Amino acid sequence: MTREEIQNGLSEILEEVAGVNPDDVSEEKSFTEDLEVDSLSMVEVVVAAEEKFGVKIPDDAVQDLRTVGDAITFIEKAAA
Amino acid sequence: MTYPGSRIVSLGHYQPSKILTNDDLAAMVDTSDEWIRTRVGIQTRRIAESDETVADMAAAAAEKALAASGLTPADIDTVVVATCSSADRSPNVACRVADRLGIPSPAAYDINTACSGFCYGLATVDHAIRAGASQRALVIGAEKLSAITDWTDRSTCVIFGDAAGAAVVVPAETPQSVGIGPVVWGSDPERSHAVRIEGWQPFIQQEGQQVFRWATTQLAPIAQEACRRAGVDPSELAGFVPHQANLRIIEAIARKLGAPNAVIARDIVESGNTSAASIPVALSKIIERREIPTGAPVLLFGFGGGLTYAGQVIRCP
Numbered sequence: 001m002t003r004e005e006i007q008n009g010l011s012e013i014l015e016e017v018a019g020v021n022p023d024d025v026s027e028e029k030s031f032t033e034d035l036e037v038d039s040l041s042m043v044e045v046v047v048a049a050e051e052k053f054g055v056k057i058p059d060d061a062v063q064d065l066r067t068v069g070d071a072i073t074f075i076e077k078a079a080a
Numbered sequence: 081m082t083y084p085g086s087r088i089v090s091l092g093h094y095q096p097s098k099i100l101t102n103d104d105l106a107a108m109v110d111t112s113d114e115w116i117r118t119r120v121g122i123q124t125r126r127i128a129e130s131d132e133t134v135a136d137m138a139a140a141a142a143e144k145a146l147a148a149s150g151l152t153p154a155d156i157d158t159v160v161v162a163t164c165s166s167a168d169r170s171p172n173v174a175c176r177v178a179d180r181l182g183i184p185s186p187a188a189y190d191i192n193t194a195c196s197g198f199c200y201g202l203a204t205v206d207h208a209i210r211a212g213a214s215q216r217a218l219v220i221g222a223e224k225l226s227a228i229t230d231w232t233d234r235s236t237c238v239i240f241g242d243a244a245g246a247a248v249v250v251p252a253e254t255p256q257s258v259g260i261g262p263v264v265w266g267s268d269p270e271r272s273h274a275v276r277i278e279g280w281q282p283f284i285q286q287e288g289q290q291v292f293r294w295a296t297t298q299l300a301p302i303a304q305e306a307c308r309r310a311g312v313d314p315s316e317l318a319g320f321v322p323h324q325a326n327l328r329i330i331e332a333i334a335r336k337l338g339a340p341n342a343v344i345a346r347d348i349v350e351s352g353n354t355s356a357a358s359i360p361v362a363l364s365k366i367i368e369r370r371e372i373p374t375g376a377p378v379l380l381f382g383f384g385g386g387l388t389y390a391g392q393v394i395r396c397p
Contacts, residue, residue, distance in 0.1 A: 040119060040328055043293045059290045 001079055004042075006053065006072045013048045017041055029070035033069075055079050083251035085172040086209040087259025088202075088397045089151075091364035092144025093245040095126040095351065096139050102238070109234040116238045121327020125241030125352030127226045134166040135176035137244035138222035141360070142177050143287045145246040151216060153182045156248075159219035161190045162197025163358035164277060164385060165223045173222065182227055187214065194275065195384025196265075197221055197356030198245070199391055202380070203263035205249050206392075216371060220246040220386045221356035230283040239326075240284065241352030245360025259395035264302055268294065275385040294387060295329045300336030302380045303391055307337075310377070310393035317342040318376030320395065323383050324348035324358035339379070345354030355384065372396045 007025065014020035018041040024034075031037040037045060042065075044055045049071070055078035057065075065071045100114035101124050114124055128137065138161055146153065161173040187208075192199045198221035208214035222244035227364035231237050252258040274290040277283070303322075307314050320342040322330055327348055334344050347362035354361060359380055366372055374396055381391035 038119060039289055040292050043289050044296070047297055048387060049140075059287070059293065062289060 001053070003072050003076065004014055006075050007068065009052050010045075010049065010068060010071060012054065013045055017044045017048060025068055027067065027072065029068050030066055031068070048071065049075065082212040083209055083253065084255045085252040085258030085260060086206045086249050087252045087257060088247045088394055089159060089250050090145050090209055090397055091245065091247045091360060091367055092141050092146070092148055092172070093243065093364040094140035094144065095243045095361070096128040096132060096137070098127045098129070099124050100127050105238050108231060111234045115305045118395055119328075120239055120348075122238065122348055122352050124350050126241040126243060127214060127261065128224050130149045132224070133242075134163050134222045134224045135173045137224065137242065138163070138173055138220045138246070139177045141222065142181060142218050142220055144179065144217065145248050149248040151248060154184060155216045156183045156218055157186050158208060159186045159188045159207060160201040160216040160217065160219050162193070162219075162221045163190060163223055164192045164194045164355060165225050165228050166190065167227065176210040177218070177220065193382075193388040194277075194386055195215035195325065195353075195355045195358070196382030196386070196388045196390045199263065199380050200265065200388070201258060202247070202249070203390060203392060206260045206263070209249065209251050211333060215251060217359075218246055219249055219370040220244060221358070221360045223355040223357045225284065225353075225355060227367035228277055228282055233283070233395065235288060236284055236286060239353045241354045242373035243351055243354040243357040243361045244365050245357050247360055256324060259397070261306070261312070261393035263391035264306040264309055265390045266302070267389065268298070272389045274387060277385065292326070292329060295325065295383060296332040298381055299381070299389060300333050300380040302334060302389060303337050303379060306381065306391040307379060312377045312393050314339045315341060316377060317379050317393075319343045319345070319372045319378035320381070321345040321359055321363045321366070321378060322381045324362055325353055325384060333381070337379075341355055342379070356382075362374040362394070367397065
């Protein structure tokens with residue numbers, strides 16, 4: 001999976017779970033501050049991402065996923 | 081004498097009169113009505129007076145349930161109170177309730193499985209009746225969470241409230257009249273850190289994201305198992321009364337459970353999260369409003385601190 005593919009997958013999830021416009025999603029955007037994903041919606045994003053990308057994202061790791069780029073890097077490594 | 085099962089004949093509930101609104105909370109900590117509504121779905125919660133105890137509220141709810149049952153205090157042989165917020169270790173709340181109501185010599189015990197407590201209590205009483213150890217029981221969920229809430233912690237103080245709910249349980253004389261289905265109960269001790277009330281002068285603390293993830297991903301299959309054990313398809317449920325933890329959790333579990341015909345309890349909106357009291361209070365209000373016909377199947381499902389869970393299908397009294 002390329003970073004772009006992961007980002008596209010995340011955009012789909014963000015739109016479905018939190019109503020985020022896919023055009024607003026880019027690597028430097030913060031989930032909470034820029035995309036206004038609240039802490040519980042973030043959990044739903046993580047659960048959906050685990051399913052979509054076939055990876056495990058433990059509870060402890062969720063805190064560190066501040067930006068879309070952080071999530072892409074985590075998923076990239078976890079899937080490798 | 082043993083019986084094929086048991087059934088709930090009546091319920092009652094009690095809530096303190098003092099209402100705490102989201103705007104009241106916004107004046108105490110950095111929060112807002114909008115933030116609270118979108119995260120947890122709560123608009124108001126009830127708060128006990130400083131000298132009002134768990135036993136006071138439990139007795140008030142039990143008195144109403146008993147009055148609605150047509151039984152007298154002398155008929156009751158078992159009192160079970162589910163609570164995690166009683167200030168005293170002994171005497172337990174059950175003995176205090178029995179004393180208050182004039183129940184002469186019941187088996188009287190408290191159980192603590194936090195928010196799943198009422199369903200655990202209902203199961204233990206059902207089993208005692210089946211075994212012939214009890215015949216007429218009061219099962220009560222009662223909490224004074226305001227006493228163990230950290231009123232400076234904006235992540236938890238917006239969630240909790242005080243309340244009590246009670247049910248009167250009697251034998252089912254025939255298999256056809258059995259009104260409490262098999263319990264599916266268990267726990268997830270590995271995640272015990274996620275909800276905590278630790279020490280002698282404790283506050284409730286919780287890892288909100290971890291609890292939300294557990295509740296929205298692990299629990300729907302367990303709720304479905306409780307239906308399966310009772311021989312009821314989720315689509316046949318007339319009511320679903322889960323622990324009133326958070327409106328988003330309630331709606332996520334209800335969606336995955338697949339109960340399109342069920343009245344879904346949403347008492348959290350006006351009462352907040354009252355732990356072991358939330359299920360009997362919500363059920364008592366649904367029955368009071370006559371939203372579910374007598375005899376119709378209703379799934380009760382408790383979950384929370386421990387992490388513990390328990391659920392069973394009952395027949396609406």
